[in-house]
Amino acid sequence: MNTLLNVVWLQSGGCGGCTISLLNSDSRDLFGSLEAAGLRLLWHPALSQESGAEALEVLERCASGAERLDILCVEGSMLRGPRGTGRFHMLAGTGLPMIEWVRRLAARARHTVAIGSCASFGGITAAGANPAEACGLQYEGELAGGLLGARYRSDSGLPAVNVAGCPTHPGWVTDTLMAIAMGGFGPADLDEYQRPRLYTSHLVHHGCNRNEYYEFKASAEKPSDLGCLMENMGCMGTQAHADCNIRLWNGSGSCVRGGFACVRCTEPEFEEPGHPFSRTPKVAGIPLALPTDMPKAWFIALSALSKSATPKRVRDNAVADHQVVVPQARKPGTR
C-alpha cells in the first residue's frame, strides 16, 4: 500500500454514540491498526486535534477537490428542518447547514459510509412526528431517497454503505472500512438496505444464549427473568439482521444477554415499532411478529408441542432471575 486512504468523519443529527462505540473496539491498537490497514483519519470531530478554522480548512480542501476524499463517514441523521432549510444543524463556524456540507462532500467522495441507523435511515431522531425532519443519507425510513436521493452513487459506483445499528458495533465499522481499504468491496457485499452483508447475513437470534428457553417457549414475564424474551417482552431478535450474539458487545454482552428485548435497531424504522418496545403485541395470545421465514401455523403448532414438553427446570428458571433449578449431573453408566 503506497498511499493511505483519506477518511473524513462528520457528525450531525445523532447522539455521537457510534463514535463512542467505535472506541470500545477490542483492538489493542485501534488507530494504529486502521492506519496499518491503509486508512488515515484526516479529520474526526471528536478525535482530531484541529478545531475551528484549521478543521474547516480540511473540509474545504476536500469539498473543493484539492485533497482526495476516499471515504466520507457520516454519523447522525440528516436534519432537513425547519421547513427544508437545514437550520436545525448549522455546522459551527460556517453559517452553512450540515446537510449542505454533506451534499458537497458526498459529491467528491470515493466511498460514502453511513455510520449507524440515524445516518442510514433517519433512526431515533426521525421518531414520533419527526420534528427535525430527519432522514438518512439515502433512505427516509424504509423508503429510498433521503438526503442524497436513491440514485446517488459515490465515485466508486457504490451507493452509501449503511453500517446501521443503534449504536453500530465497533467491529461492523472497522470491518467495513478495512474491507473497503483491502479493495474489491462491491455491490454484492451489500444487502437490500445497502448494509454490509458481513454482519447482516445473520439474525440477532443466532447465538442467543436464551435459546433453550426459546426452544421450549419458556418465556420471561418481567424484567430480569431468564426466559425467552420473544413471547412477552418485545424481543424481535428472530427478525433483526445483525450478528450481535455471535460477535458480542463489550466483551461478552448483547441486548438479550443484558435481559432486555432486541428492538431491531439495525432495521429501517426500528424507532416506530407500532407498539411499546418492551411489550410483545399479540392477537388471541399469539405474538403478531413471528420469524419471517417460517409458516405461522407450524410455529404455533410447534410452540404448543414444545410448551407441553418443557422440563420443569426450564419452566421454573424462565420466570426467575437466577437458576432455581440447575441442570442435574448425569451419573456415569446411566442413560
Add this chain to the structure above:
Amino acid sequence: MTRLVVGPFNRVEGDLEVTLDIAGGVVKAAYVNSPMYRGFEQILVGKDPLDALVFAPRICGICSVSQSTAAARALAQAMNIEMPENGELAANLVLATENLADHLSHFYLFFMPDFARDAYAGRDWHAAARTRFAALKGSATGDALPARAGFLNIMGYLAGKWPHTLAIQPGGSSRSVEEAERIRIFAMLIEFRGFLERRLFGDRLEAIAALDSEAALRAWMDGHAPDASDFRRFLAIADDLQLERLGRAADRFLSFGAYPLAGKPLFQRGVWDGRLSPLDPAQITEDETFAWMGGTGKPLHPSEGITQPNADKAAAYTWCKAPRLGGKTMETGALARQAVDGHPLIRDLVATSGGNVRNRVIARLLEIARVVPAMEQWCRDLKPGQPFCRQGAVPEEGAGMGLAESARGSLGHWLTVSRGRIANYQIVSPTTWNFSPRDAAGTEGPLEQALAGTPVGEGEQVPLAVQHVVRSFDPCMVCTVH
C-alpha cells in the same frame, strides 16, 4: 473590539460555536451557541411511558446510562417503586462505569491533546506532552483506549452493551448476576485500578483520594518528577501555564447527589457557594429569552416546561434554554460534585482559586480515585440469587422527577403521564446548565462568564486559552439541546 466566531470545536461531544468579542487581547464577551436541535422532548410526547427507556439513552452516546438513569428514576417515582439492594448496586456500577470511562476519555482524548500543539513548542514540557498526548498518535491513546475498553467490558455483563442499554429499569436491573460473573467484574475493576495506579496516578488510588489540601497536593506532586505519571505531568503543565487563573465562572456549584444506596448517596446532594445549602428542585426554571424557542416567554419549572422551536426568533443565538436555580446560574460537573460533597482537597482548591480549568480537571481525576474503590465494594456486596428488579405498573395519570449525576454533572428528567401516555417530558442536562445562554436579566451562562477575561494572542484564530476553558467543562453538546 473585534468579533471572532470559533467553531467547530473538536474534541467536545457534538457541535459547538462560540462568538467572542475581543478587545485589548482579552475576551470581553462570549456568546455560546449549541447549533443542533433534534427534538427529543417533542418526540417523547404521546409515547408509552416505558418507551422513554429506549429513547432517553439515545439522547447521548457518551452520557447514555445517565439519561437511562434519570428516565428510570422519573418512571420509578411515577410508579412508586424502589430498587432492591442488588438493583441499586448494579445500577450504580453501570453508571459509575460510564462516568469514569467518560472522565478517562476526557482527560486522554479530549483535553490533554491541546498541550501537544505546536503553539507550545517553546515550553520545556512540550516534547514530552507531544509524545504522550498528541491526538490519535500519542502513546497515551495506545494505553488509555484498551484500558477504557477493558473497563467497559463490565457493561457487557451488567448492561448488555454500551452505549444504549435497556438494563436500567425503574425497579432495578434487568440483568441479574451469577457468582462467576461477579468475580469477573471484580477482576475487571482491579485490572482498571492497575492501569490507573501505574499510568494515570503513579500511586495508590487511596493515596490520591486522601489528598486533603492544596498543600498536600503540591507536596505529593513534588515527590516525583512530572514524568512519573500523567496526573503529575498535567499538574506541572497547569503550573507553568497558570491554568488555575483561567476559566472562572460564578463559583456556585450544583450537585444532585450520586450513587444512592438504601437512601444514602455516596456523594451528597446540594449547592455549594462557599457554604452548603440544600437543593430545592422546585427552584429550577428554564428561561428561553435567547434560545430559538417560542414558548410563553417566561421562565418555567421543567415539570411545566414547553419545547417549541422557533428558528426565526430575532434575539436568539442558540437552541439551548437557560436553566437557573432560584434565578441564578449554576456550574455543574465533577468539581461541583466534589465541592458539594465536601472533599477537603476540592473545598480548599475552590476556596483559593474558585472553579477554573485546573481545578475542574483535578476534580475529575480525584473522582476516579474515589469511585473505583466504591465500585469494588459494590461488586463485593452483590448477592447472586437475591432479587435484582422489582416490578410495578405505570399509572394512567401521574408524574415523576428523575435526578442523576452524569460525568458532566446534574441531569434532570421531568415526566407527566396522562391517559397512560407521556403528556410532557422535559430534560435539563449538565451542559444545558454550563453552556446556557444569557437569561432575561442579561446574566450570562457559566461558560460565557468563564470566558470573559480569557487572553487571546495576536492573530489567534482559534485561541488556545479559549479552547482550554471550553474543554475544561467536558461539554456534551448532544445532551445540551437534545
